[in-house]
Amino acid sequence: MAGSVAYLGPAGTFTEQAVHLYKPDAILHSFTSIHGVALAVVSGITDEGVVPIENSLQGSVNETLDILISQTGLSIRRELVLPIEHCLLVTPDTQMSDIEVVYSHPQALAQCREFLERCFPKAQLVASLSTSAAVADMKESNHASAAIAPYGAAALNNVRVMAKNIQDNDSNVTRFVVLADRDSKPTGWDKTSLCFSFAEDKPGLLYEAFGEFVRRNVNLAKVESRPSKHHLGEYIFLVDVDGHREDPHVKKAIDALQRRCSMFRVFGSYPRWNDPEAPAHPQS
Amino acid sequence: MAGSVAYLGPAGTFTEQAVHLYKPDAILHSFTSIHGVALAVVSGITDEGVVPIENSLQGSVNETLDILISQTGLSIRRELVLPIEHCLLVTPDTQMSDIEVVYSHPQALAQCREFLERCFPKAQLVASLSTSAAVADMKESNHASAAIAPYGAAALNNVRVMAKNIQDNDSNVTRFVVLADRDSKPTGWDKTSLCFSFAEDKPGLLYEAFGEFVRRNVNLAKVESRPSKHHLGEYIFLVDVDGHREDPHVKKAIDALQRRCSMFRVFGSYPRWNDPEAPAHPQS
Numbered sequence: 001m002a003g004s005v006a007y008l009g010p011a012g013t014f015t016e017q018a019v020h021l022y023k024p025d026a027i028l029h030s031f032t033s034i035h036g037v038a039l040a041v042v043s044g045i046t047d048e049g050v051v052p053i054e055n056s057l058q059g060s061v062n063e064t065l066d067i068l069i070s071q072t073g074l075s076i077r078r079e080l081v082l083p084i085e086h087c088l089l090v091t092p093d094t095q096m097s098d099i100e101v102v103y104s105h106p107q108a109l110a111q112c113r114e115f116l117e118r119c120f121p122k123a124q125l126v127a128s129l130s131t132s133a134a135v136a137d138m139k140e141s142n143h144a145s146a147a148i149a150p151y152g153a154a155a156l157n158n159v160r161v162m163a164k165n166i167q168d169n170d171s172n173v174t175r176f177v178v179l180a181d182r183d184s185k186p187t188g189w190d191k192t193s194l195c196f197s198f199a200e201d202k203p204g205l206l207y208e209a210f211g212e213f214v215r216r217n218v219n220l221a222k223v224e225s226r227p228s229k230h231h232l233g234e235y236i237f238l239v240d241v242d243g244h245r246e247d248p249h250v251k252k253a254i255d256a257l258q259r260r261c262s263m264f265r266v267f268g269s270y271p272r273w274n275d276p277e278a279p280a281h282p283q284s
Numbered sequence: 285m286a287g288s289v290a291y292l293g294p295a296g297t298f299t300e301q302a303v304h305l306y307k308p309d310a311i312l313h314s315f316t317s318i319h320g321v322a323l324a325v326v327s328g329i330t331d332e333g334v335v336p337i338e339n340s341l342q343g344s345v346n347e348t349l350d351i352l353i354s355q356t357g358l359s360i361r362r363e364l365v366l367p368i369e370h371c372l373l374v375t376p377d378t379q380m381s382d383i384e385v386v387y388s389h390p391q392a393l394a395q396c397r398e399f400l401e402r403c404f405p406k407a408q409l410v411a412s413l414s415t416s417a418a419v420a421d422m423k424e425s426n427h428a429s430a431a432i433a434p435y436g437a438a439a440l441n442n443v444r445v446m447a448k449n450i451q452d453n454d455s456n457v458t459r460f461v462v463l464a465d466r467d468s469k470p471t472g473w474d475k476t477s478l479c480f481s482f483a484e485d486k487p488g489l490l491y492e493a494f495g496e497f498v499r500r501n502v503n504l505a506k507v508e509s510r511p512s513k514h515h516l517g518e519y520i521f522l523v524d525v526d527g528h529r530e531d532p533h534v535k536k537a538i539d540a541l542q543r544r545c546s547m548f549r550v551f552g553s554y555p556r557w558n559d560p561e562a563p564a565h566p567q568s
Binding site: 054055056057058059062063081106110126127128129169171173175201203204206207210211213214217218219220221222223224225226227229230231232233235237 | 338339340341342343346347365390394410411412413453455457459485487488490491494495497498501502503504505506507508509510511513514515516517519521
């Protein structure tokens with residue numbers, strides 16, 4: 001059974017593309033916020049949910065990190081990595097020289113800044129709530145306008161692709177996570193995501209926490225901090241380590257770390273995405 | 285001489301409030317982007333620039349971090365901390381029961397989510413490029429609408445404050461940094477901000493980097509990572525440590541760390557903000 005998947009919509013977004021890549025036959029349910037996707041999974045409306053967690057240029061998606069920290073009953077089951085290719089969409093009768101306004105999500109506008117400054121130096125840039133909303137904003141606009149959105153949004157909205165691959169940086173990829181009620185079994189090529197914080201602000205606590213992994217040869221693949229939301233300067237640390245939480249050395253490190261922390265949570269263990277530029281799978 | 289200060293405008297933003305707090309007599313120049321403020325300082329248009337760097341609920345302002353990483357000739361001279369108090373502004377003749385649309389910057393909408401869900405469950409939330417732009421969007425709107433913006437924006441735009449302090453969380457404060465061509469002299473109560481990265485992805489490098497501070501009893505006050513923008517999974521680490529870069533133990537740690545890194549930069553040393561809830565100044 002393909003199952004049902006909630007995703008950050010509407011249709012035509014990069015997240016929908018990621019779902020198609022993951023489960024082409026799934027029944028899709030679009031939600032207007034990352035929080036909505038998380039609640040769909042927790043409440044059982046869908047089996048799984050797909051949300052963006054990190055972009056190679058913009059960094060982490062904070063709403064996703066904050067939901068993982070605060071929402072119980074939610075695990076990371078898989079990661080998906082998708083190249084982000086932006087297009088400039090226009091209504092069928094719009095000419096390049098006419099364009100006065102360009103709509104998109106602020107992240108997409110930022111990712112195409114050089115293209116816009118060089119090709120549309122006089123255009124007004126207007127923020128939309130998503131790349132799909134940008135297409136709607138463009139169609140409703142009183143000005144000759146364009147929208148920055150994924151290729152797939154063109155056919156869906158009956159508009160024209162004026163330019164393709166307009167992002168400034170070709171290493172623009174987004175990592176998505178599949179959320180579910182439980183994580184994945186060990187495959188021998190996994191990673192584990194977790195978070196922790198300390199009750200006191202003592203020098204060396206974070207260093208000693210990292211030491212639990214380093215001493216057991218567990219690689220720290222990613223370190224991130226989020227505000228505790230209680231007081232400026234108090235943080236929750238989010239860490240990705242190589243290996244599965246059931247691998248003996250990872251398990252020992254996690255158990256030892258947990259004893260040092262006032263707050264601790266494993267988001268899940270799941271197969272590492274096969275990055276073609278990364279070193280070969282050690283077991284293949 | 286009070287000097288001239290560039291800030292993330294337009295007038296009526298929280299950043300402008302922070303500048304007034306810092307230098308009430310300065311000549312102010314508003315810029316439409318954080319990048320613009322940085323370039324104003326680097327090019328000598330103004331003596332200093334003020335931009336937000338961190339909010340206690342939303343976390344770091346990535347654009348500011350990325351400019352500190354990439355822009356040479358720019359130092360952090362001071363930090364400023366301001367409580368963020370949002371207001372709901374309306375045109376003089378708008379009644380509460382009429383409101384169909386609420387405009388604001390996505391961060392402000394997020395910070396007032398509970399208030400909006402409880403008091404305006406049916407209102408459409410529309411993203412604006414800044415809280416000031418939200419007031420303009422509200423005034424131009426065809427719908428009965430409101431804008432979330434700082435108190436100071438009301439008088440400036442000739443609109444009415446319908447509700448005050450509508451943010452969900454009272455510990456909502458923003459930290460700003462003053463950018464200049466050089467940092468501050470030691471005061472005995474300082475912090476130092478820096479960034480670094482490694483040429484290779486070897487387990488334990490970050491741990492050993494932190495060890496240079498911990499071993500010398502230098503407290504790591506903040507750790508943050510940003511994407512390298514070259515390849516997903518490559519990061520630049522940003523660290524705040526207690527103490528001035530000229531303090532002997534801090535200087536030794538910095539020198540030792542620099543030898544471990546492929547990229548290294550000190551953003552500056554500057555007086556720590558006097559947080560009334562923080563432990564007392566050790567020298568006062």
